[in-house]
Amino acid sequence: MIRLIPRVENSTAMILLSPLLALTLTAISAYLIFVSILVDIEVSSVFYTLFVEPLTDSYYLSELLVKAAPLMIIALGLSIGFRAGVWNIGAEGQYVIGGIAGSAVGLYFYDVEGFWIIPLMALAGILGGMFYAGIAAFLKTRYQVNEILVTLMLTYVAVLFLSAMLQGPLRNPSGFNFPESRLFHDSALLPIIWEGTRLHIGLVVAIILSLIAWFGIKKHIFGMQIKISGSAPRAAKFAGFNDNKTVWYSLLISGGLAGLAGLFEAAGPAGQLTPGLPQFYGFTAIIVAFLARLHPIGVLFSSLLIALSYVGGENVQIDYDLPKSITQIFQGMLLFYFLACDILIKYKVVLFKTI
Amino acid sequence: MNYQLQINNITKSYGDLKANDDVSLNIKPSSIHALLGENGAGKSTLVKVIYGSLLPDRGEMKWLGKSYSPKNPFDAREQGIAMVFQHFSLFESLTVEENIVLGLDGVRLDENFTEKIIKYSKQYGLDINPHQVVGDLSVGARQRVEIIRCLMQNPKLLIMDEPTSVLTPQEVSDLFITLRKLADDGCSILYISHKLEEVRQICSEATILRGGKLVENCIPQEHTQQELAEMMIGKKLIQLARSNINSGEDIFSINNLSRKSDDMFGVDLKSISLSVMKGSIVGIAGVAGNGQDELMELLIGEITSPPGTLSFKGNDIGNLNSHQRRELSMFFIPEERLGHGAVPDMGLNENMLLSRPQKSEMTSYGVIDWQNVETLTQKVISDFDVQTFSTKMLAKSLSGGNLQKFMVGRELIQNPELLIVAQPTWGVDAGSANNIHQALIALADQGSAILIISQDLDEILSLCEQIHVLSEGSLSTAVDMTNKGLEKISQLMVGSED
Numbered sequence: 001m002i003r004l005i006p007r008v009e010n011s012t013a014m015i016l017l018s019p020l021l022a023l024t025l026t027a028i029s030a031y032l033i034f035v036s037i038l039v040d041i042e043v044s045s046v047f048y049t050l051f052v053e054p055l056t057d058s059y060y061l062s063e064l065l066v067k068a069a070p071l072m073i074i075a076l077g078l079s080i081g082f083r084a085g086v087w088n089i090g091a092e093g094q095y096v097i098g099g100i101a102g103s104a105v106g107l108y109f110y111d112v113e114g115f116w117i118i119p120l121m122a123l124a125g126i127l128g129g130m131f132y133a134g135i136a137a138f139l140k141t142r143y144q145v146n147e148i149l150v151t152l153m154l155t156y157v158a159v160l161f162l163s164a165m166l167q168g169p170l171r172n173p174s175g176f177n178f179p180e181s182r183l184f185h186d187s188a189l190l191p192i193i194w195e196g197t198r199l200h201i202g203l204v205v206a207i208i209l210s211l212i213a214w215f216g217i218k219k220h221i222f223g224m225q226i227k228i229s230g231s232a233p234r235a236a237k238f239a240g241f242n243d244n245k246t247v248w249y250s251l252l253i254s255g256g257l258a259g260l261a262g263l264f265e266a267a268g269p270a271g272q273l274t275p276g277l278p279q280f281y282g283f284t285a286i287i288v289a290f291l292a293r294l295h296p297i298g299v300l301f302s303s304l305l306i307a308l309s310y311v312g313g314e315n316v317q318i319d320y321d322l323p324k325s326i327t328q329i330f331q332g333m334l335l336f337y338f339l340a341c342d343i344l345i346k347y348k349v350v351l352f353k354t355i
Numbered sequence: 356m357n358y359q360l361q362i363n364n365i366t367k368s369y370g371d372l373k374a375n376d377d378v379s380l381n382i383k384p385s386s387i388h389a390l391l392g393e394n395g396a397g398k399s400t401l402v403k404v405i406y407g408s409l410l411p412d413r414g415e416m417k418w419l420g421k422s423y424s425p426k427n428p429f430d431a432r433e434q435g436i437a438m439v440f441q442h443f444s445l446f447e448s449l450t451v452e453e454n455i456v457l458g459l460d461g462v463r464l465d466e467n468f469t470e471k472i473i474k475y476s477k478q479y480g481l482d483i484n485p486h487q488v489v490g491d492l493s494v495g496a497r498q499r500v501e502i503i504r505c506l507m508q509n510p511k512l513l514i515m516d517e518p519t520s521v522l523t524p525q526e527v528s529d530l531f532i533t534l535r536k537l538a539d540d541g542c543s544i545l546y547i548s549h550k551l552e553e554v555r556q557i558c559s560e561a562t563i564l565r566g567g568k569l570v571e572n573c574i575p576q577e578h579t580q581q582e583l584a585e586m587m588i589g590k591k592l593i594q595l596a597r598s599n600i601n602s603g604e605d606i607f608s609i610n611n612l613s614r615k616s617d618d619m620f621g622v623d624l625k626s627i628s629l630s631v632m633k634g635s636i637v638g639i640a641g642v643a644g645n646g647q648d649e650l651m652e653l654l655i656g657e658i659t660s661p662p663g664t665l666s667f668k669g670n671d672i673g674n675l676n677s678h679q680r681r682e683l684s685m686f687f688i689p690e691e692r693l694g695h696g697a698v699p700d701m702g703l704n705e706n707m708l709l710s711r712p713q714k715s716e717m718t719s720y721g722v723i724d725w726q727n728v729e730t731l732t733q734k735v736i737s738d739f740d741v742q743t744f745s746t747k748m749l750a751k752s753l754s755g756g757n758l759q760k761f762m763v764g765r766e767l768i769q770n771p772e773l774l775i776v777a778q779p780t781w782g783v784d785a786g787s788a789n790n791i792h793q794a795l796i797a798l799a800d801q802g803s804a805i806l807i808i809s810q811d812l813d814e815i816l817s818l819c820e821q822i823h824v825l826s827e828g829s830l831s832t833a834v835d836m837t838n839k840g841l842e843k844i845s846q847l848m849v850g851s852e853d
Contacts, residue, residue: 006752007752008744008748008749008752009702009744009745009747009748009749009752010749219722219723219725220721220722220723221708221718221721221722221723222721224705224708224723227698227701228698228701228709231698231699231700231701232694232695232698232699232700234657234691234694234695235694235695235696235697235698235709237655237657237677238655238657238677238687238689238695238696238709238710239677239678239708239709239710240656240676240677240678240679240680240681241678242676
């Protein structure tokens with residue numbers, strides 16, 4: 001028999017070991033799945049393509065970082081809100097609105113040169129995302145409306161709004177009626193930090209933001225406020241924290257960051273506003289945030305891991321004709337094992353003989 | 356001698372912990388037998404063994420001369436052993452008779468049954484109306500329902516777990532009359548308690564447990580309360596005394612504070628007024644559920660109060676949150692430890708930050724100085740003898756008594772000018788309770804004011820110079836203790852005024 005006994009103190013060893021254990025279990029399960037479905041293909045070579053190849057080639061590596069950047073930025077915001085027990089599920093929607101708002105500013109100043117255009121677009125992106133998440137915060141604090149439903153449903157509205165914008169005011173006037181914006185001019189494009197690739201400044205911003213978030217959570221009373229509000233609301237009141245403020249902060253931060261990521265995606269790899277802007281980053285970032293245990297520095301690593309599964313997944317699609325769902329299965333298993341293994345941090349496993 | 360119940364050398368372990376270690380006791384027919392011990396002494400384990408909800412590892416029992424080993428509580432009831440639990444198991448929306456019939460097997464609710472309830476209630480002085488809905492009853496009345504339900508099974512042994520912890524003094528003495536009658540009629544009673552004065556009043560034998568072991572079987576009247584307490588906790592108690600009552604001007608006052616409860620089962624507070632002087636300890640007595648929680652929320656500042664209703668050091672504080680009130684040197688210890696006064700899943704060091712005032716050495720501009728937090732946590736742990744492995748130990752892993760000591764220490768280390776504390780020793784063992792009381796007295800001796808809200812009347816009586824009673828949301832004026840004070844308190848607690 002196996003029994004779980006609560007630990008008196010969270011185990012530091014397990015905090016580090018449990019991700020490795022989860023990775024091993026994911027790899028074993030993935031192996032078993034491949035063995036059972038693959039015919040005439042060497043499982044080890046699929047594994048190689050999936051997990052190793054993206055790291056060996058500079059193009060793949062840069063694409064991995066390009067995908068990791070928006071995941072990092074969104075997941076950072078989400079991890080703060082989730083700590084507070086504020087469940088912003090609609091980062092995808094805030095990402096889209098941020099992308100639209102920022103792009104609109106870029107297009108408004110079309111052909112105007114200036115170093116200030118990108119920061120202004122970024123600001124518009126952040127404000128757009130904040131505004132969109134703010135709707136949920138207002139409804140929750142004023143009318144106790146569940147933020148999960150509001151944010152999730154507003155995501156669909158955002159995607160439709162994007163398509164309305166692209167068929168209306170933001171459509172490229174000389175674009176043969178395709179629902180796409182103009183290509184941004186140079187001043188409205190993010191600086192590239194790795195020559196010859198699509199890797200843009202967004203990655204640097206993401207790393208700086210994660211350091212700021214780490215400081216806020218570890219060293220500032222604000223981190224305590226969101227943590228306590230999430231785990232013990234009455235204790236938060238006892239400490240004098242205002243729970244409405246916590247909801248506002250959580251949604252504004254996560255919405256603003258998602259909006260920033262949306263703008264970065266439009267002004268970075270895409271270079272224009274297209275209907276292809278929403279790429280599920282907002283939803284995948286939820287997995288990223290939980291894989292990181294809602295830790296800002298952990299987000300750096302977990303976003304790389306998930307980005308790896310994206311790039312590797314695309315590669316096996318091309319090389320072996322495997323379905324796209326491989327990526328999702330992999331991400332799903334990873335999250336499942338991570339959450340399962342984390343129980344070892346709070347509990348120890350004791351084996352004992354039954355009588 | 357013929358014993359009703361003989362318990363010989365019962366041992367029961369949970370892992371390494373011996374909850375009962377070779378415990379023996381004998382209950383005579385028609386006796387009221389006390390089972391005394393602190394929390395964790397092994398009382399509940401022993402009772403569960405008797406009541407059939409736990410199987411002992413070793414040892415045997417004899418019931419009415421025959422070998423007895425109940426497999427489950429049903430078995431025990433079948434053989435004539437009944438139990439009244441500390442936490443009642445009644446459906447609030449049903450009537451008294453419906454509740455009683457639900458707890459019995461093979462009976463129908465008809466006129467005969469109702470008459471039988473009335474018969475028992477008259478015979479044993481258990482005043483109850485069978486048609487009343489339980490939700491409307493006081494705690495004491497609910498306990499009477501539970502007792503009648505047990506009596507309907509014609510028990511030969513009635514186990515009562517901490518029966519007086521929630522009763523008013525008047526209800527306690529009514530209960531004792533009932534218990535004596537029951538014993539005279541041949542039903543022996545196993546009376547579990549840690550209230551020593553009561554045990555000396557009503558019990559003819561006492562068995563004292565400590566750390567799972569039997570300390571002594573004795574006759575309680577042959578020992579003083581102090582001796583019994585020391586046997587129970589295994590060390591000397593320190594006598595409580597104020598060394599320096601030097602009360603000055605009013606520091607805190609509540610003026611006509613009312614509040615409509617937002618909870619369906621909450622209590623409305625009706626124009627409460629009270630003032631506390633520097634250096635004095637003021638107590639609010641009363642049975643739980645009479646508005647204590649609602650009042651505490653207002654005092655802490657979790658809910659704001661109208662202007663002019665709360666004043667501290669001349670400031671109108673009704674609109675301030677707890678954080679801002681602490682800044683004025685007003686500190687609080689709520690009743691609920693886990694989830695209110697402390698966050699269960701956070702370490703003690705993190706919990707330290709909960710009650711920091713705005714200007715504190717623990718933070719500057721919101722940035723936490725973990726070094727200072729660590730030092731302060733260490734100081735609380737050592738000054739208040741909190742048993743813990745480290746400052747990072749999770750609050751929920753501490754025993755109730757230890758966590759309470761931590762919480763008291765956390766506030767006292769801030770040197771509050773006013774401390775408001777609810778149920779300071781609720782669920783705390785006698786040794787720790789003694790330490791906490793001492794610390795409160797020392798604080799008042801220094802010139803600070805203390806307001807205690809407690810349903811433990813003994814605690815209020817031994818600590819407070821000024822006593823008010825909270826009943827159904829109304830607060831009495833200070834009770835004049837020089838003339839039949841206890842009687843007045845008792846009347847106020849049940850809500851009858853003269």
